[in-house]
Amino acid sequence: MSKVANDITAPGVRLGLPLAIGAAFAFGMSGAWARGLIDAGWTPGAAVTVRVWVAALVLLVPSILSLRGRWGVLKKNAGMVAAYGLLAVTATQLCYFQAVAVMDVGLALLIEYTAPIAVILWLWLRRGERPSRRSVIGAAIAFVGLVLMLDIITGAEVNVAGILWALAAMVGAATYFLLSAKADTGLPPIALAGGGLLLGAVALTIAGLIGILPIAWTTDDITYRFGTVPWFLPVLAIGLIATALAYVLGIASTRMLGSRLASFVALSEVVAALLFGWLLLGQLPDLLQALGGVLVLVGVVVVKLGEPRPAEFVEPIPDAVEQPQR
Numbered sequence: 001m002s003k004v005a006n007d008i009t010a011p012g013v014r015l016g017l018p019l020a021i022g023a024a025f026a027f028g029m030s031g032a033w034a035r036g037l038i039d040a041g042w043t044p045g046a047a048v049t050v051r052v053w054v055a056a057l058v059l060l061v062p063s064i065l066s067l068r069g070r071w072g073v074l075k076k077n078a079g080m081v082a083a084y085g086l087l088a089v090t091a092t093q094l095c096y097f098q099a100v101a102v103m104d105v106g107l108a109l110l111i112e113y114t115a116p117i118a119v120i121l122w123l124w125l126r127r128g129e130r131p132s133r134r135s136v137i138g139a140a141i142a143f144v145g146l147v148l149m150l151d152i153i154t155g156a157e158v159n160v161a162g163i164l165w166a167l168a169a170m171v172g173a174a175t176y177f178l179l180s181a182k183a184d185t186g187l188p189p190i191a192l193a194g195g196g197l198l199l200g201a202v203a204l205t206i207a208g209l210i211g212i213l214p215i216a217w218t219t220d221d222i223t224y225r226f227g228t229v230p231w232f233l234p235v236l237a238i239g240l241i242a243t244a245l246a247y248v249l250g251i252a253s254t255r256m257l258g259s260r261l262a263s264f265v266a267l268s269e270v271v272a273a274l275l276f277g278w279l280l281l282g283q284l285p286d287l288l289q290a291l292g293g294v295l296v297l298v299g300v301v302v303v304k305l306g307e308p309r310p311a312e313f314v315e316p317i318p319d320a321v322e323q324p325q326r
Contacts, residue, residue: 013256013257013261015256016252016253016255016256016257016262017253017257017265019249019252019253019256020249020250020253020254020257020261020262020265020266021265021268022249022253023246023247023249023250023253023266024265024266024267024268024269024271024272025268025269025272026241026242026245026246026249027242027246027250027266027269027272028109028242028268028269028270028271028272028273028275028276029237029238029241029242029272029273029276030051030093030096030238030242030243031096031097031100031105031108031109031273031276031277032100032105032273032276032277032279032280032281032283033234033237033238033242033276033280034047034051034097034100034234034238035100035101035105035277035280035281036222036223036224036234036280036281037217037222037231037234037235038097038100038101039223040218040220040221040222040223040231041216041217041218041220042216042217042218043214043215043216043217044094044097044098044101045094045204045207045208045213045214045215046208046215046216046217047097047238048090048093048094048097048204049201049204049205049208049213049215050217050235050238050239051093051235051238051239051242051243052089052090052093052197052200052201052204052239052243053201053205053239054235054236054238054239054240054243054244055197055239055240055243055244055247056194056197056198056200056201058239058240058244059190059193059194059197059244059247059248060194060198062190062194062248063188063190063191063193063194063195063198064191064194066188066190066191067188067191070186073185073186073187073191074187074191074195076185076186076187077185077186077187077192080179080185080187080192081187081192081195081196081199082196082199083175083179084176084179084192084193084195084196085195085196085197085198085199085200085203086196086199086200086203087172087175087176088172088173088175088176088179088196089176089193089196089197089200090200090201090203090204091168091172092112092169092172092173092175092176093169093172094204094213095165095166095168095169095172096108096109096112096165096166096169098165098168099111099112099162099163099165099166099169101162102159102161102162102165103159103162103163103166104277104283104285105273105274105276105277105281105283106270106273106274106277106283106285106293107149107150107162107166107285107289107293108162108165108166108169109166109269109270109273110146110149110270110293110296110297111146111149111163111166111167111169111170112166112169112170112173113170113173113267113269113270113296113297113300114142114146114170114296114299114300115170115171115173115174115176115177116174116177116300116303116304117138117139117142117299117300117303118170118171118174119174119177119178120135120139120303122174122178131306132306133306134302134303134305134306135302135303135306136306137302137306138298138299138300138301138302138303138304138305138306139299139303140299141295141298141299141302142295142296142298142299142300142303143299144292144295144299145291145292145293145294145295145296145297145298145299146292146296147292148288148289148291148292148295149285149288149289149292149293149295149296150163150292189251189254190247190248190251193247193251197243197247217231218231219231222234224280224281225279225280225281225282226279226280250262250266253265263304264301264304267297267300267301270293270297274293
């Protein structure tokens with residue numbers, strides 16, 4: 001019989017959990033590495049363009065192999081690949097790097113991680129899908145946490161530009177969740193990621209060439225808390241580990257854990273961002289901001305617990321096929 005994605009097996013959890021945590025920590029390091037590049041003279045546009053190109057080239061062959069010659073599937077889903085590549089991947093990363101250029105890495109990512117609340121609001125306003133009481137409570141908790149995290153109540157100076165960029169990244173992340181929720185279209189996840197990254201890389205390059213996106217970089221050594229490193233080290237870390245490897249691990253772990261459990265584990269990316277922000281940049285939130293960050297994460301968890309649990313069917317697994325009675 002068919003296996004349901006929410007029916008997670010113990011071996012799958014044992015293997016999928018470390019993969020999901022690895023993906024979250026890989027994604028979480030990108031902001032800290034990028035901040036070093038930006039402080040050295042790279043524009044956020046240049047950092048994102050290099051990141052997306054490196055990841056796109058790494059995933060190119062696996063993406064082609066995953067299609068198994070079914071180019072019609074790619075053509076059929078061209079619109080989804082375009083939306084994924086331009087909005088969910090490229091715009092999100094660009095806005096996030098713009099945010100970390102002027103504010104702490106962990107705070108920018110926490111704002112971005114309020115995306116599930118934006119999804120609920122969109123579904124309510126656009127489709128009339130009223131959120132559950134639990135989701136409303138979670139959204140309220142996250143909002144209180146956001147106010148504390150931004151240090152608004154103490155009258156501290158707020159970096160409006162950073163907040164707006166982080167909110168724009170949140171919209172991009174919400175787009176990612178909405179696209180991921182679409183019914184199975186037959187397009188392999190790694191092909192979606194690889195195709196989207198390649199399209200995004202081309203779009204960023206064109207935008208840079210015609211002057212829409214400011215592109216500037218330097219080959220000077222990059223300074224971090226622990227010392228200086230050659231410029232290509234953070235570039236490779238962002239492209240290979242924080243993007244290509246992160247996507248592969250994320251795809252593999254989601255198949256083993258199911259989308260619901262994987263989405264909860266992905267929240268550890270915020271912890272990773274705070275950790276790498278401290279290790280590489282010496283950034284640490286104060287007590288009030290830390291409390292706000294905890295409330296944001298708690299609120300997002302409550303929101304996710306309030307989501308319906310649809311049965312997600314996947315391909316039948318040979319071991320799970322019932323044998324006829326003899």
